[in-house]
Amino acid sequence: MQFAWRRCFGLVVATVGLVAGSACSQTPSDPAPKPMDLSSRQTRVPGEYLVTLAAGADAKAIAELYGRYGIKGTQDLGRNLFLVRLTEDPGPAKLEELRGQNAQIKSIQPNFVYRASGRGNIQ
Amino acid sequence: MKTLLHSNFIVALVGAALTLYPLVSAAPFARPDWAGAAPSQYVPGEVLVKFKPSVIAQERTASIAALGHTVLAQLEQPGWTQVKLAADQSVTEALVAYQNDPNVDTVQPNYIYHAAAVPNDTQYGQLWAFKNTGQAVTSGTYAPTSGTPGDDMNIEPAWSHITDCSGVVVAVVDSGVNYNQEDLAANMWNGGPSFPNHGHDYVDNDNDPMDLNGHGTHVAGIIGAAGSNAKGTTGVCWHASIMALRVLDVTASGTTANVSQAVNFAVSHGAKVINMSIGGLGTFDQIFSDSITNAQTNDVVVVVAAGNEATNNDVSASYPCNFTQPNLVCVAALDQNYALASFSNWGAISVDVGAPGTNILSSWAGASASIPDPLTTGWTFTTTTTGGWTSGSIPLSGGGSVQALLDPASFASGQYGSNTDDRVRKVFNLAGVSAAMLQGSAVINVVNGDHFRTGYSSAGGDPFAAGGTIVDDTTGVATYPKFVAGAFDISGCISMTCSIGFQLQSGATTPKDRGLAIARFSIQTLTLNATTYQPESGTSMASPEVAGLAAMLRAYNPQYTYADTVNAIKNGGRSVAALAGKTTTGKAINVMSSLAYINPPVGLSATVQ
Numbered sequence: 001m002q003f004a005w006r007r008c009f010g011l012v013v014a015t016v017g018l019v020a021g022s023a024c025s026q027t028p029s030d031p032a033p034k035p036m037d038l039s040s041r042q043t044r045v046p047g048e049y050l051v052t053l054a055a056g057a058d059a060k061a062i063a064e065l066y067g068r069y070g071i072k073g074t075q076d077l078g079r080n081l082f083l084v085r086l087t088e089d090p091g092p093a094k095l096e097e098l099r100g101q102n103a104q105i106k107s108i109q110p111n112f113v114y115r116a117s118g119r120g121n122i123q
Numbered sequence: 124m125k126t127l128l129h130s131n132f133i134v135a136l137v138g139a140a141l142t143l144y145p146l147v148s149a150a151p152f153a154r155p156d157w158a159g160a161a162p163s164q165y166v167p168g169e170v171l172v173k174f175k176p177s178v179i180a181q182e183r184t185a186s187i188a189a190l191g192h193t194v195l196a197q198l199e200q201p202g203w204t205q206v207k208l209a210a211d212q213s214v215t216e217a218l219v220a221y222q223n224d225p226n227v228d229t230v231q232p233n234y235i236y237h238a239a240a241v242p243n244d245t246q247y248g249q250l251w252a253f254k255n256t257g258q259a260v261t262s263g264t265y266a267p268t269s270g271t272p273g274d275d276m277n278i279e280p281a282w283s284h285i286t287d288c289s290g291v292v293v294a295v296v297d298s299g300v301n302y303n304q305e306d307l308a309a310n311m312w313n314g315g316p317s318f319p320n321h322g323h324d325y326v327d328n329d330n331d332p333m334d335l336n337g338h339g340t341h342v343a344g345i346i347g348a349a350g351s352n353a354k355g356t357t358g359v360c361w362h363a364s365i366m367a368l369r370v371l372d373v374t375a376s377g378t379t380a381n382v383s384q385a386v387n388f389a390v391s392h393g394a395k396v397i398n399m400s401i402g403g404l405g406t407f408d409q410i411f412s413d414s415i416t417n418a419q420t421n422d423v424v425v426v427v428a429a430g431n432e433a434t435n436n437d438v439s440a441s442y443p444c445n446f447t448q449p450n451l452v453c454v455a456a457l458d459q460n461y462a463l464a465s466f467s468n469w470g471a472i473s474v475d476v477g478a479p480g481t482n483i484l485s486s487w488a489g490a491s492a493s494i495p496d497p498l499t500t501g502w503t504f505t506t507t508t509t510g511g512w513t514s515g516s517i518p519l520s521g522g523g524s525v526q527a528l529l530d531p532a533s534f535a536s537g538q539y540g541s542n543t544d545d546r547v548r549k550v551f552n553l554a555g556v557s558a559a560m561l562q563g564s565a566v567i568n569v570v571n572g573d574h575f576r577t578g579y580s581s582a583g584g585d586p587f588a589a590g591g592t593i594v595d596d597t598t599g600v601a602t603y604p605k606f607v608a609g610a611f612d613i614s615g616c617i618s619m620t621c622s623i624g625f626q627l628q629s630g631a632t633t634p635k636d637r638g639l640a641i642a643r644f645s646i647q648t649l650t651l652n653a654t655t656y657q658p659e660s661g662t663s664m665a666s667p668e669v670a671g672l673a674a675m676l677r678a679y680n681p682q683y684t685y686a687d688t689v690n691a692i693k694n695g696g697r698s699v700a701a702l703a704g705k706t707t708t709g710k711a712i713n714v715m716s717s718l719a720y721i722n723p724p725v726g727l728s729a730t731v732q
Contacts, residue, residue, distance in 0.1 A: 005565055005567060005595065005597060005600075005602075005607045005608070005609035012519060012520040012521065012604050012605055012606070013517055013518070013519065013520065013535055013566055013603065013604040013605075013606070013640070043403060043404055043405050043406060044406075045378055048378070048380075050379060050380060050410050052410070075380075077380060077383075077384055078384075078387075079387070081383075081410065083380045107409065109379075109408070109409055109410060110379075110406075111378045111379050111380050112378065112379045112403050112406065112408050112411070112442075113376055113377070113378060113403055114370075114371075114376070114377050114378065114379075114382055114401040114402060114403040114442075115371070115375055115376050115377070115401060115402065115403070116297070116298065116336070116338040116371055116375035116400060116401055116661075116663055117400045117401055117402045117428035117429075117430055117431055117661050117662045117663040117666070
């Protein structure tokens with residue numbers, strides 16, 4: 001499990017014509033292409049979702065519904081709960097939208113990230 | 124040192140001849156202090172009676188004789204008489220009788236006093252949370268490192284009554300526990316042949332929850348480091364049953380999947396208290412919440428940290444603190460003057476109590492070391508085109524500059540090139556350590572489809588060649604001008620020839636972006652041992668103080684439900700100004716008062732006969 005480069009950090013590169021914002025915000029005038037906000041703490045594992053099946057449902061329903069994104073792996077966690085790793089991550093909203101198409105899928109949610117609350121872990 | 128046994132001390136309900144009231148000061152009506160005292164805490168067959176000043180000696184004697192009692196002594200304290208009861212009369216009956224005598228001002232049991240229990244652990248004097256004498260915590264990193272005498276958990280009087288909580292299994296859902304640590308080995312959960320290492324590891328999915336970070340071992344020590352064993356520290360409980368459930372990896376990160384499984388494991392394997400010194404920001408987590416509900420259904424108390432963002436959880440939710448199940452207690456951190464710690468989250472709705480959380484000395488999983496690298500020499504640069512990585516300095520907006528690995532060399536004014544494969548690596552000697560973590564900060568501006576990779580090779584050489592391991596692959600990111608921090612488990616690289624590297628691989632698509640700057644590179648290592656202790660600060664440290672209390676309460680009162688336990692924690696606390704309006708109770712935990720707290724009986728009525 002890796003969560004990559006992720007957290008807000010107190011260093012800001014000196015810029016010309018740019019005013020550095022707060023330590024956890026993108027600078028609006030930043031001309032960088034395809035900006036993605038890494039500045040806040042990452043809260044979910046990219047590509048990983050927890051799927052709860054309806055009672056009596058077949059786990060094959062997961063592949064039927066979400067296989068279009070490529071399934072790297074599925075782990076049965078018990079209690080009708082499965083950890084699903086997708087090759088492509090369309091985002092929680094899209095997967096939730098798809099859920100409504102298959103009654104065998106009771107729910108789907110991101111695999112959220114939690115961290116130790118020791119102060120040494122604060123950047 | 125002698126300590127008065129608190130007269131409100133409660134073990135069991137007194138006889139049904141009394142009407143029962145809540146004990147705490149919040150009780151809406153007066154109640155005799157002795158009403159909850161347990162028979163074991165006073166001398167049987169005796170009471171102490173203080174008659175009103177206007178009552179003459181003959182009237183006192185008559186009152187005593189009318190009940191069939193005899194005078195044992197007139198105490199030196201004016202007005203008090205030590206009385207011997209009739210053979211068939213209980214102390215409770217006598218107390219009621221004297222209370223109804225108009226000649227009597229006050230009556231109480233003849234309490235038994237105990238010497239306060241003080242453990243002989245070598246570093247006990249550093250544990251300000253248990254006994255704040257104003258001492259300075261050596262190696263403490265949070266200012267202040269000394270505080271106000273008396274601002275502590277008031278635990279020593281409680282240890283006169285109970286130190287053994289081993290009848291209550293406490294699950295530490297964390298980075299694992301070094302179950303070989305000298306202060307913890309004797310206090311680990313017996314998991315039988317199925318769980319010979321005292322728990323389970325949901326990071327690596329095996330039954331060895333050895334701590335490769337240190338955090339969980341610290342938490343476990345606060346709850347249940349062996350007390351009075353002439354070593355190290357002591358926990359809230361001197362004897363404990365710690366179930367180790369590893370959900371956080373080497374970098375102290377975990378997931379819903381790990382945590383929810385661990386909670387369900389704890390519940391199904393008999394834990395009655397769960398500590399989770401973890402936090403995640405933002406979104407409600409249904410599956411995690413369901414596991415807390417499962418704990419509630421099975422009568423398990425869950426204690427969690429408020430978080431260290433110095434924010435109001437009522438405004439910016441932090442889970443699990445913001446879950447609303449009644450079996451959950453969320454804990455803020457107090458410093459050595461009982462001010463709210465500067466980093467501690469709070470919440471008048473979401474956070475329940477405060478507990479000591481700065482400069483808390485406890486066990487650690489092993490020896491920690493840092494291998495910083497100045498990013499100047501020893502790095503090998505390769506490229507398939509021209510340019511590529513270089514070592515250089517970049518100015519910072521706040522003034523000064525920072526040494527960094529840069530690609531391109533013209534970062535941040537230029538752009539990296541197309542169709543290139545730029546690599547940089549350096550060999551480090553990590554032989555002999557138990558775990559290793561790469562830390563750094565980086566500005567990352569790579570367009571979608573181009574890749575910034577981080578990797579290692581334990582055999583040396585190119586981490587991005589066959590045999591290497593890629594720990595991160597980032598694309599389509601623009602953080603400029605901000606640095607972001609990274610932390611990666613590189614324990615697979617433990618060798619004399621651990622080669623760590625970075626790669627920028629680009630395709631033909633244009634335009635490109637600013638590229639990469641990597642600064643503040645270091646490797647953090649942990650070498651397991653059984654004898655390390657160190658102070659830490661965080662709500663992570665406050666939470667297990669409360670979890671230990673919960674275990675103590677349930678060990679002392681085996682009939683306690685989760686609701687009884689939570690009530691005793693909250694209502695037994697001490698009002699602290701810094702927590703007023705910042706927590707649901709405005710209180711810091713007070714171990715002795717919580718132990719003395721009696722939960723109001725439900726559905727029970729009794730009358731004086």
